[in-house]
Amino acid sequence: MRKIVHYPHECLTIPTRPVTRLSKDVLSLLDEMLVIMESENGVxxxxxxxxxxxRMAVVKMDDETGLFEMLNPKIISKSKTTTLEVEGCLSFPGVYGTVERAAEVTVRYVDRDGYEIEVDVTDDLARIMQHEIDHLDGLIFTDxxxxxxxxxxxxxxxxxx
Ligand SMILES: [Zn+2]
Structure with missing residues:
Protein backbone atom coordinates (compact mmCIF):
# COMPACT_ATOMS: atom_id res chain seq x y z
CA MET A 1 0.00 0.00 0.00
CA ARG A 2 1.26 3.47 -0.88
CA LYS A 3 1.56 6.24 1.70
CA ILE A 4 0.38 9.82 1.66
CA VAL A 5 3.27 12.14 0.83
CA HIS A 6 3.67 15.33 2.77
CA TYR A 7 4.75 18.76 1.65
CA PRO A 8 7.45 19.57 0.46
CA HIS A 9 7.45 16.33 -1.56
CA GLU A 10 8.08 17.46 -5.15
CA CYS A 11 5.09 15.52 -6.48
CA LEU A 12 2.79 18.03 -4.79
CA THR A 13 4.07 21.03 -6.72
CA ILE A 14 4.43 19.54 -10.22
CA PRO A 15 1.37 19.39 -12.51
CA THR A 16 0.30 15.78 -13.02
CA ARG A 17 0.25 14.11 -16.44
CA PRO A 18 -3.08 13.09 -17.95
CA VAL A 19 -4.35 9.52 -17.89
CA THR A 20 -4.01 8.21 -21.46
CA ARG A 21 -5.41 4.72 -21.04
CA LEU A 22 -7.46 2.81 -18.52
CA SER A 23 -4.79 0.25 -17.72
CA LYS A 24 -4.92 -2.24 -14.89
CA ASP A 25 -2.30 -0.18 -13.04
CA VAL A 26 -4.38 2.99 -13.33
CA LEU A 27 -7.51 1.27 -12.04
CA SER A 28 -5.70 -0.42 -9.17
CA LEU A 29 -4.19 2.92 -8.16
CA LEU A 30 -7.71 4.37 -8.18
CA ASP A 31 -8.88 1.54 -5.88
CA GLU A 32 -5.96 2.17 -3.55
CA MET A 33 -6.69 5.91 -3.46
CA LEU A 34 -10.21 5.20 -2.24
CA VAL A 35 -9.00 2.79 0.47
CA ILE A 36 -6.39 5.27 1.71
CA MET A 37 -8.75 8.26 1.63
CA GLU A 38 -11.30 6.35 3.71
CA SER A 39 -8.70 5.02 6.15
CA GLU A 40 -7.50 8.59 6.72
CA ASN A 41 -11.07 9.88 7.08
CA GLY A 42 -10.47 12.25 4.19
CA VAL A 43 -13.11 13.61 1.83
CA ARG A 55 -4.30 13.25 -13.20
CA MET A 56 -6.78 11.33 -11.03
CA ALA A 57 -8.66 12.15 -7.86
CA VAL A 58 -11.27 10.56 -5.65
CA VAL A 59 -13.86 12.54 -3.71
CA LYS A 60 -16.37 11.30 -1.20
CA MET A 61 -17.97 13.96 0.92
CA ASP A 62 -20.77 11.80 2.34
CA ASP A 63 -23.02 8.86 1.48
CA GLU A 64 -25.67 11.10 0.02
CA THR A 65 -23.49 12.65 -2.69
CA GLY A 66 -21.56 9.40 -3.10
CA LEU A 67 -18.19 8.61 -4.58
CA PHE A 68 -16.58 10.47 -7.49
CA GLU A 69 -13.69 8.70 -9.21
CA MET A 70 -12.32 11.32 -11.56
CA LEU A 71 -9.80 10.77 -14.32
CA ASN A 72 -8.50 13.89 -16.03
CA PRO A 73 -10.91 16.20 -14.15
CA LYS A 74 -11.14 19.77 -15.28
CA ILE A 75 -13.19 22.72 -14.10
CA ILE A 76 -15.03 23.99 -17.12
CA SER A 77 -16.94 26.79 -15.42
CA LYS A 78 -17.23 28.44 -12.05
CA SER A 79 -19.62 31.00 -10.68
CA LYS A 80 -18.44 34.32 -9.37
CA THR A 81 -19.95 33.63 -5.98
CA THR A 82 -17.19 32.75 -3.60
CA THR A 83 -17.09 31.31 -0.12
CA LEU A 84 -14.48 31.46 2.56
CA GLU A 85 -14.05 28.30 4.66
CA VAL A 86 -11.39 26.51 6.65
CA GLU A 87 -9.60 23.70 4.82
CA GLY A 88 -7.16 21.02 5.87
CA CYS A 89 -5.08 18.71 3.71
CA LEU A 90 -3.81 15.17 4.29
CA SER A 91 -0.46 16.26 2.83
CA PHE A 92 -0.14 19.10 5.36
CA PRO A 93 -0.68 17.54 8.79
CA GLY A 94 -1.66 20.12 11.39
CA VAL A 95 -1.93 22.99 8.89
CA TYR A 96 -5.31 24.67 8.45
CA GLY A 97 -6.47 27.88 6.89
CA THR A 98 -9.27 29.74 5.22
CA VAL A 99 -9.39 29.56 1.43
CA GLU A 100 -11.69 31.39 -0.94
CA ARG A 101 -13.41 29.15 -3.52
CA ALA A 102 -16.16 29.37 -6.10
CA ALA A 103 -19.47 28.22 -4.65
CA GLU A 104 -20.60 26.54 -7.88
CA VAL A 105 -18.47 24.73 -10.42
CA THR A 106 -18.97 22.48 -13.39
CA VAL A 107 -16.43 19.67 -13.55
CA ARG A 108 -15.80 17.41 -16.53
CA TYR A 109 -13.95 14.12 -16.09
CA VAL A 110 -13.73 10.55 -17.34
CA ASP A 111 -14.99 7.80 -15.05
CA ARG A 112 -13.35 4.42 -14.49
CA ASP A 113 -15.36 2.90 -17.35
CA GLY A 114 -14.14 5.52 -19.80
CA TYR A 115 -17.32 7.58 -19.95
CA GLU A 116 -17.12 11.36 -20.01
CA ILE A 117 -19.11 12.86 -17.16
CA GLU A 118 -20.06 16.43 -16.40
CA VAL A 119 -21.32 17.43 -12.96
CA ASP A 120 -22.56 20.71 -11.51
CA VAL A 121 -21.60 20.86 -7.85
CA THR A 122 -22.04 23.46 -5.16
CA ASP A 123 -20.79 24.53 -1.75
CA ASP A 124 -18.71 21.96 0.18
CA LEU A 125 -18.60 19.46 -2.65
CA ALA A 126 -17.50 22.20 -5.07
CA ARG A 127 -14.85 23.23 -2.58
CA ILE A 128 -13.46 19.70 -2.24
CA MET A 129 -13.31 19.23 -6.01
CA GLN A 130 -11.51 22.56 -6.47
CA HIS A 131 -9.01 21.55 -3.77
CA GLU A 132 -8.31 18.20 -5.48
CA ILE A 133 -8.05 19.68 -8.97
CA ASP A 134 -5.60 22.24 -7.59
CA HIS A 135 -3.49 19.31 -6.36
CA LEU A 136 -3.51 17.82 -9.85
CA ASP A 137 -2.36 21.16 -11.26
CA GLY A 138 0.54 21.17 -8.79
CA LEU A 139 -0.99 23.94 -6.67
CA ILE A 140 -1.00 23.82 -2.88
CA PHE A 141 -3.70 25.23 -0.66
CA THR A 142 -1.34 27.10 1.66
CA ASP A 143 -0.56 29.46 -1.24
ZN1 LIG B 1 -5.15 18.36 -0.12
Missing part, protein backbone atom coordinates in the same frame (compact mmCIF):
# COMPACT_ATOMS: atom_id res chain seq x y z
CA UNK A 44 -10.82 13.77 -1.19
CA UNK A 45 -7.46 12.52 -2.40
CA UNK A 46 -5.38 13.27 -5.49
CA UNK A 47 -3.00 10.68 -6.99
CA UNK A 48 0.02 12.93 -6.53
CA UNK A 49 -0.69 12.88 -2.78
CA UNK A 50 0.44 9.24 -3.03
CA UNK A 51 3.52 10.24 -5.02
CA UNK A 52 1.98 9.28 -8.37
CA UNK A 53 2.05 12.13 -10.86
CA UNK A 54 -1.10 11.23 -12.73
CA UNK A 144 -4.25 30.43 -1.19
CA UNK A 145 -4.59 30.98 2.55
CA UNK A 146 -6.43 34.10 3.52
CA UNK A 147 -5.69 33.31 7.13
CA UNK A 148 -4.11 30.34 8.91
CA UNK A 149 -6.22 28.94 11.76
CA UNK A 150 -5.66 26.71 14.77
CA UNK A 151 -6.36 22.98 14.87
CA UNK A 152 -9.21 23.64 17.31
CA UNK A 153 -10.92 25.97 14.92
CA UNK A 154 -10.45 23.48 12.09
CA UNK A 155 -12.05 20.69 14.11
CA UNK A 156 -15.05 22.89 14.58
CA UNK A 157 -15.33 23.97 10.95
CA UNK A 158 -13.34 22.03 8.41
CA UNK A 159 -12.78 18.85 6.46
CA UNK A 160 -9.55 17.20 5.41
CA UNK A 161 -8.80 16.83 1.69
Missing amino acids: GLAANQLGESI KFIEQVSEEEFERLGEEE
